Amino acid sequence: MTEDRPLPLPLRIAGMALLAAAGAVTGGLVARFVDAGGLPPDDALNLFIAVVLVAMAVVSGVVLTLRPSRSPKGCGVLQVVAMALAGIMLMIPLYATRWVSSELAFALVLALLAVQTVANLMLWRRADEMLRRIMVETGGLAFWTLQLALFLYAAGERLGLTGGVTAWGMIGVLMAVYLVASAVVAARRGIK
Amino acid sequence: MNNRLKVLRAERDWSQAELADRLGVSRQTVNALETGRYDPSLPLAFKIARVFGQPIEAIFTED
Known part of the structure; x- marks a missing residue:
């Protein structure tokens, strides 16, 4: 029988090490560029969730590339898109006003929300x-x-x-x- | 609910991915079915029965 065995142990350990390294790099980058200690608690929480979502989207993208059969056909990409957009939408109110007006930032959130809603609906239909x-x-x-x-x-x-x-x-x-x-x-x- | 999916799949030398393709579900779903972590809907149970050419009650049994 062609059994779907788990990945060999060395490969799994390498994968975990890679994920740990990715987590360390992500944490390091956030700490380097963000003064989380100076943020109000609600901003800090949303920033944390946003980083987690984007990191999960990146990791899911890698897993999807390596093991495409883990998700129903067409769902993996949509899951990655929905997660990444959720993270980005949480970051926009925190940082976008450094470069654009509040109105433009809000318009950007609305546009991304529309895209994410479509992605979520497509995900539901394809799941x-x-x-x-x-x-x-x-x-x-x-x-x-x-x-x-x-x-x-x-x-x-x-x-x-x-x-x-x-x-x-x-x-x-x-x-x-x-x-x-x-x-x-x-x-x-x-x-x- | 118990099932004989893994045995039936082994008899046909199918991988989980192959069975998933035949059923139109993900490999994770086949894995969850085989390990008893997910009970299929009635339409999926009928599809499984069709794929293996056996009646539903020959594949699924109560605990």
């Missing part, structure tokens, strides 16, 4: 049933978690016990919860 199930379960788990958190926060705010989280901070929390939810749901199906 096989397990990938769709993973997407649905991720959405459900993330919604349930965020609903609980938002209710607690809202109740605390009404009681004058909490406050100060901006919409920008909330989207950072939402993205973080979504990423964790997607990792948990995918791991349950044996996808690492």
Whole structure:
């Protein structure tokens, strides 16, 4: 039988070393060019999520090139595009106004959001049933978690016990919860 | 739910990727089916039965 064996151990170790090196380079570059310590917490969180998303898109792109059968046909590229665009869209409000006006930056976010929405719809249409199930379960788990958190926060705010989280901070929390939810749901199906 | 996918695939000397192609799903989905991490929908179960030329109940059994 032509068995689909996992990669040989040396190759797996080399892959992990490569990923670790890529992580170190990414962290080093971010630390070199960004004064994360001087950022407000909501900006720091969104920057962290943005870097994670872009890094994941790059790694997924490499994996897709090496092992194309890991995703349903046509889905891998769309997943990479959706992740990369999500990361870039989180970075635009942080840095784009250094070079362009707020209005132009917002227009850029809108344009990228439209492209990402199309990519996500195409991904849904091309996905096989397990990938769709993973997407649905991720959405459900993330919604349930965020609903609980938002209710607690809202109740605390009404009681004058909490406050100060901006919409920008909330989207950072939402993205973080979504990423964790997607990792948990995918791991349950044996996808690492 | 238990299934005999891995055995049936082995009997035909198919790789997971080959079976995935025949079923129109990803190799990851075949792997998840074989390891019991994912139960297929009814349409996919019928397709699996067709591909292996066996009735569904000969491939899938309850726990």
